[in-house]
Amino acid sequence: MEKLDATRQPQDLESAAPQNVNSNVGGPTDGGRDAWMTIAGCFMIQFCTIGYSNAFGVYQDIYTREFLSNKSPSDISWIGSFQYFMQYAPGIFVGLAFDAGYFRHMMALGSFLEVFSIFMLSLVRKGQYYQVFLAQAIGIGLGQALLFIPSLTVISQHFKKRRSFATGVAVTGASVGGIVWPILLNQLDQKATFGNANRAAGAVAGVLLLCANMLMKPLPVERKAMTNVYIGVKSVFQDIAYMVSIGAACLASLGLFFPYFYLQLYAVSQGVAPRLAFYTLAILNAGSILGRLVPNFFADRLGPYNMIIPCLFLTAMLLFVVLGVHSFAxxxxxxxxxxxxxxxxxxxxxxxxxxxxxHSGQPGLRMGFAFTSVGFWILIGTPIEGALLHPPGSNGPLAWSPCIIFSAIAVACGALGMVISRIIFVGRGRNGGLGQLI
Known part of the structure; x- marks a missing residue:
């Protein structure tokens, strides 16, 4: 056997590993009917997963003021954060299943679980926290886990040079969903009942997920023995730039979702009428349509690192700015x-x-490990902010400054982590001679 050189970099060891987990029978085409049909299907998946989760601010407001008024904002935010957690946490197992060729199976099972759980949420009783938690946090979250990560990973089968832009187009589904779901849920909750609002949401999700399953066209893979799973997992921990970027993403996720959970409640607390306050979430998600398309378009030309770092710093700055914002405008x-x-x-x-x-032959493993790691930090982020917002034993007004400052500092630390990851990436020559395209 050839003796391994101790000076070889982790990515060299990774590329030397047998690439026989699965191999695409066809390569990325960067376009074509099947590729763009897959993007359309991914758009619908994102609409029904992240888009639906981004509307949790509506549930946070409804639960805090009415449906679960016997619980604190921190207790209620655990429902949304655990839903996000369940969506991300099984990522490493979902990724391995994707690499093994079980994309269709996960799509079908995930679609059923999400729709079934939304209908179960329509049957929960007012004041019954455990029923809401089981249906929304666990049921919907697990169904979304089987949909979200595979729908992002399958894009790499069809796109290489334009992967960032294709991903941006697909994930705008989350932004569109973040506009539609809050308006739909708020209007139905005001004009009908909480149960009927969720039944309508379940029907919409069911139709869209059925269409998505028919539209997506994963490339066939050769299923072989997964003999290099250990090598793949080991290479993940040896890749310093990758691990630092995951740490940065975890820190950013600790504070990033604060407005998605609390902006509607913040608007109401600043004297905005509830009939107007719910539009703040829709506007937030409308802005993210532009944010998901334009930077991704330039990322294929300037590099994803060069786009994500300034975006994170701007996000942290905006969180500090909101401390002085009190009017609806x-x-x-x-x-x-x-x-x-x-x-x-x-x-x-x-x-x-x-x-x-x-350099990896296991894109699903890498994607899944990343989202599993981030999921744990999403789990604790918004409940920490909820505890800062309404300290235990406090009966006074909501304390917005501590949770906003905490969120801003967490995102700023994430931005600094991405800078460090980029420096390591460049220092190890991982940009493949592309110079600034990182």
Whole structure:
């Protein structure tokens, strides 16, 4: 046997490993009917997963003021954060299943679980926290886990040179969903009942997920023995630039989702009428459409690192700015620009992982490990902010400054982590001679 050189870099060891987990029978075409049909299907998946989760601010407001008024904002935010957690946490197992060729199976099972759980949410009783938690946090979250990560990873089968832009187009589905779902849920909750609002949401999700399953066209893979899973997992921990970028993403995620959970409640607390306050979430997600498209378009030319770093710093700055925003017009402007910058970060993360994983024969493993790691920090982020917002034993007004400052500092630390990851990436020559395209 050839003796391994101790001086070889982790990516060299990775490329030397047998690439026989699965191999695409066809390569990326960067276009064509099947490729863009797949993007259309991914758009619908994102609409029904991240887009639906981004509307949790509506549930946070409804639960805090009415449906679960016996619980604190921190207790209620655990529902949304655990839903996000369940969506991300099984990522490493979902990624391995994707690499093994079980894309269709996960799509079918995930679609059923999400729709079934939304209908179960329509049957929960007022004041029953555990029923809401089981249906929304666990049921919907697990169904979305089987849909979200595979729908992002399959894009790499069809796109290479234009992968960032294709990913940006697909994830705009989350932004569109973030506009439609809050308006739909708020209007139905005001004009009908909480149960009927969720039944309508389940019907919409069911139709879209059925269409997505028919539209997506994964490339066939050769299923072989997964003999290099250990080598693949080991190479993940040996790749310093990759691990630092995951740490940075975890820190950013600790504070990034604060407005998605609390902006509607913040608007109401500043004297905005509830009939207007719910539009703040829709405007936030409208801004993220622009944020998910424009930076991703330039990322294919300038590099994903060079786009994600300034977007993170701007996101942190905007969180500090919101401390001085008290009018409806100011909150609307904040929501739009925050949607632009935070949406850029969310849509560029898959491109960063792809950039750092190009020597890997297991894109699903790399993507899944990243989202599993981020999921734990999403789980604790918004409950921490909720505890800062309404300290235990406090009966006074909501304390917005501590949770906003905490969120801003967490995102700023994430931005600094991405700078460090980029320096390591360049220092190890991982840019493949592309110079600034990182």
């Amino acid at each position: 100011g909150i609307v402007l904040f929501g739009f620009f925050y949607g632009c910058t935070s949406g850029s970060y969310i849509s560029l993360i898959p491109s960063i992982i792809g950039q750092l994983s190009r």
